[in-house]
Amino acid sequence: MDPYDSDYCDDGDYCDEDDYYEFDHHDDCDRRADVALTSRNGSSCKVITKECVSTAQREDLQRVMDLLSLREHQARTLLIHHRWDVDKVFQVLVENGKDRLYNEACVMVSNDSNVSSKNRSSIVLCEICLEEVPFYKMTTMDCGHYFCNTCWTEHFVVKINEGQSRRISCMASRCSVVCDEDKIRNYVSKKDPKLAEKFERYLLESYIEDNKRVKWCPSVPHCGNAIRVEDDEYCEVECACGVQFCFSCSSEAHSPCSCQMWELWSKKCQDESETCNWITVNTKTCPKCHKPVEKNGGCNLVRCICGQPFCWLCGGATGIQHTWDSIANHTCGRFNEEQIANTKRAKIEIVRYSHYHSRFKAHTDSLKAEIIMKEKLERKIVKMEARELEIKDYDWVRNGAKRLFRSRRILSYSYPFAFYMFSDTFLSDELTNLERNIKQNLFEDQQQQLEGHVEKLSHFLEQEFEEFSEDKVMDSRMRIIALSKVTDALCKNLYDCIDNEILLHLRTTINIAPYRSMGADKAVELDK
Template identity: 55%
Template sequence: MNYEEEDENYSLDDDEQEDENYNEAEVDVQHVTSTKSTSQVITKKSLVAAQKESLVRVMELLSVKENQARTLLIYYQWNVDKLLSVYIDQGKDHMFSCAGLTVFDPSLVTLKKTMNCDVCMEDDLPSDVMTRMECGHSFCNDCWKEHFTVRINEGESKRILCMAHKCKAICDEDVVRKLVSPELAEKYDRFLIESYVEDNKMVKWCPSIPHCGSAIRKIEDDDVVEVECSCGLQFCFSCLSESHSPCSCLMWKLWKKKCVDESETVNWITVNTKLCPKCYKPISKQDGCNLMTCKCGQHFCWLCGEATGASHTVQSIAGHSCGRYKDDKVRQMERAKRDLDRYTHYHYRYKAHTDSLKLEDKLRKSILEKAVSNAETKDQQVFKEYSWVIDAVNRLFRSRKILSYSYPFALYMFGEELFKDEMSDEEREMKKNLFEDQQQQLEGNVEKLSKILEEPFDEYDHEKVVDMKRHLNNLSNAVDNLCKKMYECIENELLGPIQFGIHNIAPYRSKGIEQATEFCAEICQT
């Protein structure tokens, strides 16, 4: 391949600039991990420890028992900062009351040898078969057991309320475990542990299928992030679908629905067929005559769709005159055809790039195998370091993915479905041209990067390998910069001035989607 003829997007002005780009690329291929991770993987084994970490913090700060700390955290969705804010601003009593916690003073109750249960209506029961909750209400153990059993089996065990009428107090965990069977107690504990994920907006289960068993915790409460679980799945933390940046979650949801349902088939039928006025089946037009005959025997006019007689002349159809086209019907058909053309345009390009993505994933694996093999068989001085080609193919994979998602983004960004009233026609056209210019530049450089990586570098001599390495590094940097510019354009010129708060997108990362680090913590002892 003649690298001298490559596009000026990544050509070098002089040798000094070339060395500078080369050094920048060298830093890039080292895959330096950020010192500050933005997400953590919580495995099944570390889930208890992660939950314990929050429990101990609340127990120490508020001087409460573990079951009380858990009840508070479940109510406040495991947001320790929010819980403490309520405590400081409104006091402990208000915080306890909202969460369903009460502190009962046993000295206010006169001890009796026998008691009555207001649920089963049994009288004179021994006090040792009765249990009093912290709210002060007492019922027999059999009634409590039945109550707990029903709630646990119904999946409502994280916040089991007292049986007393209108009492909103949460039952003590230790009492629940004591009265139910060992199997139900285990199920109850599992619900309490899983609450740390299911009731916590900062923690979500990895959506892998089959489920890997891990959860991901965000360190910072930012709007939208894409994360990579230790199982290898990359997904959007907000909507739990596959990573889809630069599409917003809403755009991606609409796009996936548009691709899988039959809406576009119906759209085509609307544009290209008319319904028979008798049997209502779609009929397409095969010749120039506007008198249509359905299989059911009904005759109708193609122009207006109304039923007619069978005979006709050049000028008219017997028993019918449809007059002029109705403007609203014409506009409706034209718009349906235009919408279908737009969708077809973007879907074709989206699919083309996703198909390339699959092939380039195989290329990535092939290059990795080739690099490892040649590092063992060729001159060690030349082939000892293959990170340059591995980095380039990873850059290709990441940028191709972004490029494919940029087409559904463009469909909704410059259509009328989401932003009909936010931009004038002139403004929409201007922004569309700006975005498409950047999109085309990125597309051209991605294709060049893909072409170079298909070369048999393992068969090249030392000089040609060094030359290929230099050009790959420069082209990789060019692609990286184009991706950055596209995201800056989306944030500052497109979504930013409109509704960036609603259509947030995950930020671009030069190193690719950050892999969540594994959560490590000693299980706290209380």
């Protein structure tokens, strides 16, 4: 287990940074941290490995089969229709009744008395191939339609090859009842065993692909695991392989950014769209060498470094001679005043983007450097243990580092959140400039407090305290514990500010993963 995976005690008390020596009650913090960690491992967030997908699927199937007395393929059809949400199936059953539940999912619960009782040896016409065959060579589905086994087999093969194997419907005209998977499996395996295996794989993978509460871990290379959550779709989870990600959008954990904000920010950073916007607004392409040219004077006749003169208004090539009102060999009408307004807007936007991006990058770079600090801190612990100080337990070092990593990550993602939340265009129809400014000031107050304490915590952890005297080691211990406690409280305050001040009364729903003091919800492996 990662030695940085525990945390200091959390009794809910807020601690001022000056109260470093008020922490005698934290001597048992590591014992209580173990209790908190044990409680956390009881989370409903589960890792589904390749080997236990079938087990996880069987649990949900069995619940529906037991409640409604259905066969497996009928229960599977219901669950696929409702994205494997068992609670949703039960809700529709209670609200709309069994008949509507079945009809909406294209499930037909057949009654043996309704199935044709023709003599097995009688000759029947198959309405698909128009061949007359003995009835024992025909197959009847739940809906009561029957066709020859050869036609059924070809129908199943085509649908599986088309990737529609999760819901293969009856061949009869205007009949959408889903076919019995046991019959599909039986006929396809006789003709093409490999295709039958593909069909089985599709049925298993539907539990993950169609299930809103299950997502593949986005690790690269892929670890092969999936994660299942029971309650909140908007949360951050950690796979057994160590990858933390947003369950809603499967990208890296990005709270307090919403998924939409993070998608926009990632694209903006990747495309450097603001730089492109600046170039577009402030430069014109040379008609000869096609390089961007910026005008540095008031005259609308400009010359590229390649020597080509051209008109700044329209970009057309011209002669070099010009007067106050005309340019040789060229005319394009009047100057466009909109160009000036566009330039001003572009300058403001690029400065604003640079402000938020520089701070986002600074904190993400700091986080990368601080994570590397893990090994260095372990060496410090080894040195202090070798000195045989009175302090026997050094988990306060690991806990402080873990708190630093979590808080730094939250702080870095708070800047993209602020960039979009307080822009003139994002939610422009819901917030006045005054309301936006008030909310921004409230948020930035919390953000700056958190930033200051994160930097202090980083400073104390980077000190060479393994070389300090025992009294100074004790002092460092108290400072790190206190700052860890305060930083945790400030992270929570930041999220409370977002929930209760920033997003309050907005008509637009902005879903943000809630703050978890212990970090992303660690998934535990589902029992096989």
